[in-house]
Amino acid sequence: MHQISSSVFSNAVEQLASLPGIGNKTAVRLALHLLNRDADEIEKFGKAFLELAQEINYCSTCFNISNHSTCDICANPARNTELICVVENILDVIAIENTHQFNGTYHVLGGIISPMEGVGPNDIRIAELIERIKNEPVREVIMALSTTMEGDATNFYIYRKLSELDVEVSTIARGVGIGDEIEYTDELTLGRSIVNRVPFKNTLTI
Amino acid sequence: MHQISSSVFSNAVEQLASLPGIGNKTAVRLALHLLNRDADEIEKFGKAFLELAQEINYCSTCFNISNHSTCDICANPARNTELICVVENILDVIAIENTHQFNGTYHVLGGIISPMEGVGPNDIRIAELIERIKNEPVREVIMALSTTMEGDATNFYIYRKLSELDVEVSTIARGVGIGDEIEYTDELTLGRSIVNRVPFKNTLTI
Numbered sequence: 001m002h003q004i005s006s007s008v009f010s011n012a013v014e015q016l017a018s019l020p021g022i023g024n025k026t027a028v029r030l031a032l033h034l035l036n037r038d039a040d041e042i043e044k045f046g047k048a049f050l051e052l053a054q055e056i057n058y059c060s061t062c063f064n065i066s067n068h069s070t071c072d073i074c075a076n077p078a079r080n081t082e083l084i085c086v087v088e089n090i091l092d093v094i095a096i097e098n099t100h101q102f103n104g105t106y107h108v109l110g111g112i113i114s115p116m117e118g119v120g121p122n123d124i125r126i127a128e129l130i131e132r133i134k135n136e137p138v139r140e141v142i143m144a145l146s147t148t149m150e151g152d153a154t155n156f157y158i159y160r161k162l163s164e165l166d167v168e169v170s171t172i173a174r175g176v177g178i179g180d181e182i183e184y185t186d187e188l189t190l191g192r193s194i195v196n197r198v199p200f201k202n203t204l205t206i
Numbered sequence: 207m208h209q210i211s212s213s214v215f216s217n218a219v220e221q222l223a224s225l226p227g228i229g230n231k232t233a234v235r236l237a238l239h240l241l242n243r244d245a246d247e248i249e250k251f252g253k254a255f256l257e258l259a260q261e262i263n264y265c266s267t268c269f270n271i272s273n274h275s276t277c278d279i280c281a282n283p284a285r286n287t288e289l290i291c292v293v294e295n296i297l298d299v300i301a302i303e304n305t306h307q308f309n310g311t312y313h314v315l316g317g318i319i320s321p322m323e324g325v326g327p328n329d330i331r332i333a334e335l336i337e338r339i340k341n342e343p344v345r346e347v348i349m350a351l352s353t354t355m356e357g358d359a360t361n362f363y364i365y366r367k368l369s370e371l372d373v374e375v376s377t378i379a380r381g382v383g384i385g386d387e388i389e390y391t392d393e394l395t396l397g398r399s400i401v402n403r404v405p406f407k408n409t410l411t412i
Contacts, residue, residue, distance in 0.1 A: 006271040008257045015254040019236050030225050031258070032296060035271070039259045046255030048221040049240065051214045053248035056241065065212040065241070090238060 009035075061132065063108040063125055064093055073097075073105055080104045082139040086129065086158065088112050088151075092144060104142070107132065112145060112154040121157055129158070133167050140168040147174065215241075267338065269314040269331055270299055279303075279311060286310045288345040292335065292364065294318050294357075298350060310348070313338065318351060318360040327363055335364070339373050346374040353380065379404075 009031060017027035034042050058064070059071035062084075066072070073079055073093075083104025087093055093106050109124040132138065141162060145151035155171065162169050175193035176185045185193075215237060223233035240248050264270070265277035268290075272278070279285055279299075289310025293299055299312050315330040338344065347368060351357035361377065368375050381399030382391045391399075 006263065006273050006277075008254075008261045008273075009271050012254045012258040015251045018251075020239055021232070026227070028297060028300070033226055034255065034258065035262065042255055042259035045221045045224075046252045046257075046259065048214075048218045049248055049252030049255070051252075052218040052237070052240065053245045053252065055214045056212065065215050067212050067214075091234060094234065 062106045063110060063128070064106060065090055078103070082137060083142065084129070084132070084138055084140070085142045085144050087144050088146065096144065107141075109154070112148075112150045113157055114150045114153075116150075124154075126158060126161065130161060130165070133162065133165050138167055140170060143169065143171040268312045269316060269334070270312060271296055284309070288343055289348065290335070290338070290344055290346070291348045291350050293350050294352065302350065310346075313347075315351075315360070318354075318356045319363055320356040320359075322356075330360075332364060332367065336367060336371070339368065339371050344373055346376060349375065349377040 012031045012034070013024070013027045016022055016030050017024050022030070034045060037045075057066050057069065059066040059074055060069050061074045062071060064071040064073060068075070074081075080103050083102075084107050085096060085102060085104055086107045086109060087096070088109055088111065090108060093108060096102050096106075107125070107129050109126065109129075111119050111124045113119055113121055113124065129141075133141070141158075143155050143158065145154055159169050173196060174189060175196065176182060176190060182190065218237045218240070219230070219233045222228055222236050223230050228236070240251060243251075263272050263275065265272040265280055266275050267280045268277060270277040270279060274281070280287075286309050289308075290313050291302060291308060291310055292313045292315060293302070294315055294317065296314060299314060302308050302312075313331070313335050315332070315335075317325050317330040319325055319327055319330065335347075339347070347364075349361050349364065351361055365375050379402060380395060381402065382388060382396060388396065
């Protein structure tokens with residue numbers, strides 16, 4: 001591809017193209033879009049990431065990103081700290097918060113065990129989870145990881161580690177999605193939904 | 207959507223989501239991707255845009271973006287300065303340069319006339335084009351704008367302005383794309399390709 005003879009421009013393009021899902025052509029388009037803005041608007045764009053680099057904080061309890069050393073969820077006295085939902089990343093926290101169905105706290109692992117990508121149990125925040133359970137009155141840990149091979153491996157590793165402690169371990173329900181048709185549901189999911197069936201009267205409370 | 211309780215994070219997300227084609231969810235994903243990098247890598251990302259805001263230069267002749275006051279194309283003595291190709295933006299320069307079929311120089315309008323979006327002839331660099339033709343020995347101006355209503359209006363406006371000057375005005379050929387099938391070509395394009403047919407021997411030189 002023809003090189004643009006401006007190093008500041010091609011540098012900006014390169015940085016944008018380093019993001020996942022953004023190719024070179026899109027990056028040029030985005031950089032041109034930025035260039036159409038006033039200089040101080042472009043500066044504001046750049047400064048947002050300088051601040052991200054310098055000022056980002058993680059909650060010292062659950063490792064959610066936060067303005068303070070304790071995040072809003074952990075600091076909220078209305079949340080049930082006896083219940084910890086274990087998730088892979090912050091997107092999962094957002095997704096679960098959006099359901100308005102969970103009143104406990106979270107533990108963000110910051111990844112899942114993946115031997116293929118060289119991520120071992122010590123590369124994610126499992127030790128911190130165990131420490132938390134030992135020091136706080138935690139009653140139940142809800143595993144909410146993806147049903148991939150890596151997710152299952154992480155689930156099992158944590159389950160084994162926690163079996164030594166006085167805490168219940170549960171996992172979120174897998175089954176036919178609400179609005180999904182039975183005939184188009186894959187066999188694994190449908191099979192699991194039959195094995196893990198629930199009393200009908202329980203579904204009436206939702 | 208659930209708000210993330212980190213103003214630096216949500217500020218970065220907001221800035222990313224301000225780019226065209228990037229929704230809020232994608233912006234969160236991109237910001238998390240950035241957060242996985244080392245702090246100095248994130249800083250590098252931000253600084254690229256501070257530099258873009260502060261140091262971007264435009265070629266004083268053709269308004270291509272450039273490191274210097276004259277861009278590499280205009281400064282190249284091998285390029286034919288008697289031939290000016292008029293384009294809407296820098297992406298078009300890149301596209302035409304990639305064909306390796308054009309040896310003249312460019313003139314980047316920086317937009318097209320669009321009454322709907324409040325862009326008039328004085329908002330794009332038409333006066334600069336006329337100035338250039340008056341002061342330099344320009345023989346031919348090739349219009350290379352999109353065949354939209356706005357492109358046609360801009361073509362016609364510039365054509366009328368240039369008719370007072372001693373310069374040829376041409377437009378890039380419209381016709382059936384190479385590799386396209388005749389039966390699937392739209393009528394307008396196919397019709398134009400018949401009206402503007404070229405001697406067969408001319409096609410042998412390409």
